[in-house]
Amino acid sequence: MNGLDLLGPEQRGLFIGGSWREAEAGKRLDVVDPADGSVLTDVADGSVADAVEALDAAVAAQASWATTPPRERGEILRRAFELVTERADAFAHLMSLEMGKTVAEARGEVTYGAEFFRWYAEEAVRIHGRWMQAPGGGSRLLTIKKPVGPCLFITPWNFPLAMGTRKIGPAIAAGCTMVVKPASQTPLTMLALAAVLEEAGLPGGVLNVVTTSHTGEFSETLQADDRLRKVSFTGSTGVGKVLVRQSADQLQRLSMELGGNAPFLVFEDADVDAAVDGAMIAKMRNMGEACTAANRFLVHSSVAQEFADKLGKRMGGLTVGRGQDDGVDVGPLIDERAVETVSQLVTDAVHDGARVVCGGQAPDGPGYFYAPTVLLDVPVDAEINVQEIFGPVAPISTFEDEADAIRMANDTEYGLASYVYTRDLSRTIRLAEALEFGMVGVNTGLISNPAAPFGGVKSSGFGREGGFEGIEEYLETTYVALPAG
Numbered sequence: 001m002n003g004l005d006l007l008g009p010e011q012r013g014l015f016i017g018g019s020w021r022e023a024e025a026g027k028r029l030d031v032v033d034p035a036d037g038s039v040l041t042d043v044a045d046g047s048v049a050d051a052v053e054a055l056d057a058a059v060a061a062q063a064s065w066a067t068t069p070p071r072e073r074g075e076i077l078r079r080a081f082e083l084v085t086e087r088a089d090a091f092a093h094l095m096s097l098e099m100g101k102t103v104a105e106a107r108g109e110v111t112y113g114a115e116f117f118r119w120y121a122e123e124a125v126r127i128h129g130r131w132m133q134a135p136g137g138g139s140r141l142l143t144i145k146k147p148v149g150p151c152l153f154i155t156p157w158n159f160p161l162a163m164g165t166r167k168i169g170p171a172i173a174a175g176c177t178m179v180v181k182p183a184s185q186t187p188l189t190m191l192a193l194a195a196v197l198e199e200a201g202l203p204g205g206v207l208n209v210v211t212t213s214h215t216g217e218f219s220e221t222l223q224a225d226d227r228l229r230k231v232s233f234t235g236s237t238g239v240g241k242v243l244v245r246q247s248a249d250q251l252q253r254l255s256m257e258l259g260g261n262a263p264f265l266v267f268e269d270a271d272v273d274a275a276v277d278g279a280m281i282a283k284m285r286n287m288g289e290a291c292t293a294a295n296r297f298l299v300h301s302s303v304a305q306e307f308a309d310k311l312g313k314r315m316g317g318l319t320v321g322r323g324q325d326d327g328v329d330v331g332p333l334i335d336e337r338a339v340e341t342v343s344q345l346v347t348d349a350v351h352d353g354a355r356v357v358c359g360g361q362a363p364d365g366p367g368y369f370y371a372p373t374v375l376l377d378v379p380v381d382a383e384i385n386v387q388e389i390f391g392p393v394a395p396i397s398t399f400e401d402e403a404d405a406i407r408m409a410n411d412t413e414y415g416l417a418s419y420v421y422t423r424d425l426s427r428t429i430r431l432a433e434a435l436e437f438g439m440v441g442v443n444t445g446l447i448s449n450p451a452a453p454f455g456g457v458k459s460s461g462f463g464r465e466g467g468f469e470g471i472e473e474y475l476e477t478t479y480v481a482l483p484a485g
């Protein structure tokens with residue numbers, strides 16, 4: 001299986017109301033292989049009319065889905081978990097083809113992404129309200145949890161499977177119906193996922209998938225519709241702000257999983273080898289194209305040279321190439337624009353005084369590759385420390401003491417992930433409390449876990465995905481006042 005065979009010809013269409021069909025206007029959208037720029041295949045290019053039809057289907061299915069027993073909803077998710085797991089290699093290949101990441105890495109995303117189905121299969125049967133005596137004793141308070149209603153999900157290209165399952169899993173468990181719009185650069189994995197959910201017995205209309213290049217019009221039209229009750233978005237902060245504004249007239253509920261600018265702090269008492277291991281994961285997961293990617297390495301001046309040398313040796317030893325080839329560690333970036341952005345940030349940092357420890361350039365084409373790069377002595381206010389790099393570049397700046405480190409770490413509009421390497425427990429507690437981030441990894445470079453509440457603060461958005469918190473995003477509370485009897 002090369003992955004593309006997960007999808008029959010009709011499944012490269014739109015999935016609306018439980019049926020696969022062409023876009024209303026018959027238009028198609030090319031899917032490009034980022035390893036060489038060639039066209040892999042194409043999918044339906046849905047119009048705004050198709051989007052409205054998908055919402056019609058979600059609205060029509062909402063009432064019966066909300067009253068479907070939780071166990072039934074959970075078991076559909078459980079079957080979907082098993083089907084994705086059985087086909088993990090094919091999913092990994094498909095994702096690698098359309099997105100560029102290595103097959104091994106994509107395999108990791110399949111495990112991570114599928115787990116949201118298993119976790120929420122288990123949570124579907126644990127949705128409950130509460131019963132209590134009013135403090136004055138004269139009445140009883142009952143709360144009931146109900147599904148929010150039809151949702152719109154918009155997902156990015158960097159984790160084509162997991163960013164979908166993180167929303168679809170809890171929504172199905174909670175009894176919500178949905179319209180999903182995957183990134184137009186990586187629509188195939190979402191279509192394959194829809195096919196799996198169909199096979200797992202999900203009733204028609206609960207999940208509708210529309211692939212489209214009419215992205216702005218699509219969200220504007222659906223958000224203007226008062227039948228849509230919730231928007232969950234994962235992507236850039238700029239687009240997130242547009243969606244928040246568009247939600248105002250209908251007061252839709254929102255979950256916003258936006259950009260990051262994660263600091264990776266290495267203190268003088270850290271195990272430097274462990275910090276380098278962690279840095280390899282926090283930086284190089286997904287070629288650096290992750291919202292959780294360590295973006296700024298802030299290292300105590302006494303260990304900065306050692307850390308840079310060791311990280312440079314590891315990064316410089318990585319093999320760059322096509323994600324499906326054996327022995328490749330680092331695949332291509334998503335497109336030419338991504339390579340240009342990374343190149344510009346590195347050029348500017350070097351101009352500002354950074355030293356190149358390894359890498360520092362894009363190899364000749366074809367494909368959208370960038371060499372794993374380590375930069376030392378990066379001025380703390382360099383643009384590379386301000387914006388998301390979204391590429392395999394580790395800029396290192398130094399600090400002198402803990403207060404300095406905390407101030408530098410928090411000096412960003414973002415607040416998603418942060419990483420800390422220290423052996424001092426008291427310091428760990430101080431940092432966990434002082435860092436203005438939704439997530440703090442302590443002596444680890446990998447924080448994502450389906451059982452944990454993933455999300456950010458400040459310009460990284462709001463809402464949580466995963467864990468016990470994740471399902472709350474899809475539930476409303478009705479309070480019932482009762483007499484004491």
Ligand code: NAP
Binds near residue numbers: 156157184213456
């Ligand atoms: P993006 O440009 O914001 O795109 C994300 C999604 O939004 C795509 O499906 C895109 O569709 C769609 N979109 C763009 N403009 C839109 C509009 N006006 N209305 C509705 N949808 C619109 O982000 P990206 O480059 O794909 O993803 C990278 C970003 O996502 C980074 O900032 C990263 O940090 C963030 N991210 C955050 C998390 C998290 O959990 N916090 C996780 C992963 C990624 P098209 O593809 O058709 O343009």
